[in-house]
Each structure stands twice: as structure tokens, then as C-alpha cells.
Amino acid sequence: MQAFARLLDALSFQPARNAKLRLIEAYLRETPDPDRGWALAALTGGLDFAAAKPALLRSFGHEKIGEELFHLSYDYVGDLAETLALIWETKPDAGPPPSLGEVVETLQRATKMQTPAILKRWLDELDATGRWALLKLLTGALRVGVSARLAKQAVANIGSQPVAEVEEVWHGLSAPYRPLFDWLTADGPKPASNMGGAFLSPMLANPIDRAEIDTLDPAHFRAEWKWDGIRVQVASLGGVKRLFSRAGEDVSGAFPDIVEAIDFEGVFDGELLVRRDEAVAPFNDLQQRLNRKTVTPKMLKEHPAHVRLYDVLWLDGEDLRALSFDERRTRLEAWMAEKPRPRFDISPLVRFADWAHLATLREEMRQDGIEGLMLKRGDAPYLAGRPKGPWFKWKRDPMLADCVMMYAQRGHGKRSSFYSDYTFGAWRETAEGKRELAPVGKAYFGFTDEELRWLDKWVRDHTTNRFGPVREVEQQLVLEVAFDGVARSTRHKSGVSLRFPRINRIRTDKPAAEADTVDTLLHLVP
């Protein structure tokens, strides 16, 4: 538990992805089974204990140092689990601290009545970092900025395997993943992949622009609309039906309506959408479904989910990935024609004569829910990863707005001495008729290194206020912000939120007063 706690502690302060990977790899190499397997389960979201409620933690705290001191402490720290971890002291005569495996196995057996006493013993034995990690684990609040995908990448790295290989066997395994580690770190055999029901690493597209497209032969390519939803994989085998995100996370729980509609066996690639009255609803509607762990009947009714399929990887026990796109497409269409398949349809091919024709179609298509076009080579097999050449995404030109920089924050890692994260705002009128800036988004990329140095200096020279790592700046600098969409938002004070905003240009030529208004942005909401 102590080693795992040190890992979590280091991860929680380390913002850079590569550094996180290195930390996890070092831990997985140095830690014996089954602890590292349980750690992997914890990092991939596969350990779910709700063994300790806030009320229990608070009562422990009161018991330990009295209500007044505990209150002062909690007030200062601001986090209940951390407060308890800090005020509790390691007992000098306590036994050795528990291993992670011991913690997990004990909790799996312990009754609710036994848990508090066990927990107290562990708190006596662990150090402050160990107590913090334990309490975070038990309250289900383990957030250290590591995605399941990143943890799997780290496991793959210690065995020098591509992450796709790990993804392929992942869902046939369970914690503490002994066969996986045997395979990756000893001479064990590769675990069997539960074919057909397993997550298969998806094929990804490279971005392309008009100039580059002209170098390609249009006869080789098929075009589909690029839907503004969530890429998913529908996998079904032997009664096990799952919906995976692009990163291999099992999202079945949030979409029972889709899972229920699966009455076939195979693995399909498609776009998850909310579809209302035959039309694709805005991305925001889908987001509302994604944000819930459990779905209410009302949600199911008002935000019905739908999968628009564009590829088939396995069908009735047969791996189709080596076939060409055209052959797979024929199989997919034939399968769809077999019978009605509620909640599923096929993304139609966009017919075009040449690139100029396709460019026109792309320009004219301003329909909701379409982000641009996908171009796929007709003769290409389905390849995991992001191979160069067979698949391209040709996004619709972004929307632009002129906003004013309001705050700047220091970045992380290499950028930690630069003010590289910018909050920008648009104008609006207050109830008293005064004009003020309301924040509409935050962006931390889109600029060159040289522009970053310029922006950093500008921030330092125009600071009006400091709050920790954040600086408030004079409301003077206009930033042209590019984004992919606008939605109404209750989280933002301005009432709008921009999708995927980035800094497109620095507009030193434009006076701040002439920047865009919140109203203009609201008009862009579909």
C-alpha cells in the first residue's frame, strides 16, 4: 500500500503524460504480484469500494483530536480524506503497514460492521501518504489524472508490446491480472483474447487539408460524413454485450438502450449519437447522457441514443479486419438489410465526382451534427492505430470569434515558467446597462513557441492582479479564437461554452472594445 500510495502521490503532482507513464512503469516493474495487478485495477477504474462514507471519516476525526481542532484542520485543508490522513499519526508500536493486496482482499471479505475497526488499524500502520491513498481509494475519490488508456499504455510498455495488444486481451482478464503480467514480464503465454466480445483497437484518421487532398486520387477514396458524436465500438459475443469508447473504456452502463437493442454477434465501429425525430441532436445532448453513471427513464426517453455504424470488424465469429474497406462495407450493408435493426443504421457514403465537387458538398453541408468528412481508401484493411495514408478526416472550417484575454495561468512541465493557459471573454451588457467581459472559454494551444514567448511577456507586463498561479491581465489583448461549436452552458457565467477552443491568431491590431459579444456567440448555438 505504501508503494502504491507513493505512486498516486507522485502522479497527482505530475502533470506531464510522459512523466506519468514513467512513474507507472517504474511502479509496475518494481512491485510484485498481486499488488501491481490491484494497482492496475485501481488506475483503470476497476476497483470500486464505497467502504467509507464522509460521516465515518468525520467521526474518526472528532474522536481523534476533538471537534474544535478537527474543524479548524478541515477548514484549512479543505478535503476531508486528506485532513483525516494528516491528523492521524502512525502508531510507533503498530504492525507493518498492509500491502495493497491485503487491503483489497480484506475489504472484499469484510462486513460493513467490521470495516471501521479494520480501517483504524490500517490508519495506525500507514504513513500520511499511505493514509491519504487508502482513504481516497475507500471513498471512491481516486483522481490522479490517469486514464484507463494511459495505465494500459504503461503496462504495454513494460512488456515492450503495442498497447493494441493489451487492449485486445484486456476484457478477457480480471484483476489482479496475473496472466497479463506473466506474459509481459516473464515468459508466460499471451492470454487468449475473448474474440468478438473484446475491445479491438480502433483505426484512426489523420487530419488533412484542401491542398493535400489534391495530391490524392479521388477514385481510390470513399467519403462519409464525420458525425459529431462519440466514436464507439459495439462488441457482442456469447451473450456478453458491450459498448466501448474509443479508448477502450466500457461505457455500456450509461447506454442500456443501445445494449438492449443488440441481438447479434460481432464487433462494429460507429458513432454514438442522440437522435430525436430522425435528426441528430446537438453534441450537448449526448454529453448529458455521458455525464451520468446511471440513467433515468426520463433521460432515456428525452435523449434516446443511437449508433450510426460505419465499419464491421468481426461478424458471426469471423475476423473481417484483413478485408478491404469496400468488402467490409458490402458485408455491413448486407447485414443491415437482413432485418430491421432499431437504434442502428449505416452512415451513408457521400457520392462525389472529384475533389472540387466534394469540397462544395462539404461547404454546403451546414447541418447539425456534422463536423466534416471522412475519407477512406477503398482497398485498405482495418488497421489498429493511426496509419498514414488510408484514412483522413477533413474537418469543416472552424468557427472564429474575437475574444479578450482576461486571465492567464502558468502551464505545466516544460511550460511551467510560461503563462500559457488563457481565459478569454466576450462582451455583454449587465442589468444596469454596463458593458463587461464574461469568460467564455479557456485555451492553451494553437500558438507557436514564438507566439507563446510573446504572450508570456505580454501577460507579465500587463498583470493587474495575482491569485496563486493565475494572473489577471488588463482587458486589452484581442485573441482570435477558433472552435468547433457553441453550446449553452450553465457552468459558465456567460451562459455559453465553446467546443475545442484554441488560439488562432493574436489580434494586436484590434481594439478590445471591438471584440465579439456573448450575444453573437449565442446566435451560433444550433
Place this chain on the structure above:
Amino acid sequence: MAVNRAVITHGHGDHARPGHRSALATPETLAIMRTRFQDMPDTTQQPLKYGDTVTMGDVSVSLVPAGHILGSAQAVLEHKGQRIVVSGDYKRRPDATCPPFEPVPCDVFITEATFALPVFHHPSDAGEIGKLLRSLETFPERTHLVGVYALGKCQRVIKLLRAAGYDKRIWLHGALASLCKLYEANGVELGDTALISDAILETFKGQIVLCPPSAIADRWSRRFADPIAAMASGWMGVRARARQRGAELPLIISDHADWSELTQTLKDVGAPKVWVTHGREEALVAYARSIGIDGEALHLGGREEEDES
């Protein structure tokens, strides 16, 4: 606030000010003050060694080690059989750069309270230095920038690294140079150190560089490729504080007493009356009262929040 006769416990900026007519302090503290305040030509300096006594009117004054930094002392004042001890800043754990705190039984104890909350239990120094050395192993190509206060923390961290067997060169920001030299002149050996500005053809990959905390966020740090920002301070024990300071590798190394050291000290000096100042008075006053000590918060001027902890 400049006064006629000042008794100075130690050289930190919130305790030692220039401009007094005369200043009584340990010889080490006076040396530190001369380094910081351009030799203080207008101040009469009265060195008083640990354990020696002087009389000022009908008050006798002596200085006793406080274990905080080089030269740090508690002021022990006696008047008609009454003894008052002013702790200054102190800690109870060993520190290779200064003699350890000595508890002096007294009638009134005026204690500091920088870390006077039960959440502050500073872990072992060796364990924290171990974190730094482990990070060097995991990231052998990255420069490890360690933010330290120039007086005390800097030299203590170097000594802790040496005690852990780290004998490579330790690089210093220019602002740390003069005080390191002064420590060495006072018998605190720091091993192989060098100034960043003296480096030629050095990439600092996998090296330890000490600098003032503010330098990490400063343009100065851009000369290092992909640095890791470590920060050595007692505040690093609380995650939100560590994050606020931008630490990627927080090292909980403090020159102040933590909660258990503070409460233990109240018991050790056995004073029936305790005045709490310089920090979070409320919790320690509450604790003192709960064990039957007449505790009271004493608000003194001139304190700068968290400058050298």
C-alpha cells in the same frame, strides 16, 4: 520597527531588521545580519554566545539554542525570579547546521505557531530527501530544480543530501551563494557546490539545482531542459498549498516545529502561562487550555506570512 535595544533571535527577515541602535544576538546571527544588511555600520553589535548571560538594567538575558537555523536562539529573560522564554522560531528534530533546541523551564513561554494545526506532522527528513533521489532515478535526464529559502533551508537540504550519500556537485542560484559561504565559514561543510553562472558546457541533465522558490516560475528557469519543480517547505504537506506553489515534487522539509513538536515543547518547558504568536494561534491556544495551561494569543506586528518556512 527600529528600536534602541533589540534582542534578535535569528537572521530571518521577519525577526531581524536593520536600523536598530544596538542589537544583541549570537555571533552567527550577527554575521548573517551583516551579510544581509550591508555590514550594519550604524548598529552597535553585541554578540552573546549560547549560554552566556548579560544584564540589562535589572533583567538578565541569555540565549539558548532554538534548533531553527544557524545561530538561532531562544531569548531567556529573568527578572526578580520570574523567567520568560521567547522561543523565536524553533524545531525539535536534528539539524546538521545548528545545535538542537534546549527546553528551558520557565514561568511564561512565548511560542511561535507557524505550523500549529494538527494536520502538520512533518515526516522524516531522510524520507523526503529519498523522494528527491528516487525521482532522479526515475527521471535521470531531467534537471531537478529545488526551491529553497536562501537562509537555512538551502544549507539544510544540502546537508541532508550529503547525509543520504549524494556526493555529486550541487548547483546553486546566485542568490544562495553568500549565505552558503557564510555557513561554510561557520564550520558547516557543504561539499561540492558551484554557481549556475559559473557553469560552462553543462546541460544540468539529471543534476540538482537549488534556487529561491520564486526563481522556478521565473524566466531564469528556462535555461534548463524539461525541469522538475521540487519545493522544500513545511507547507508542502498540504496538497492544495503544494499545488498552489506549482510544485511537481513537494518535499516536506521544515525548519519550524510541527504540531507534535509544539505540543511536546509546551509540556517540556512546563510554563503555566503560554503566549502564542507568529502563525496559527487559535489551535495551539485551544490545545494549551485543554491541558490546563493558561494560553493566550499574542498578536505581534511585522510578521510576513510564510516567508521562510
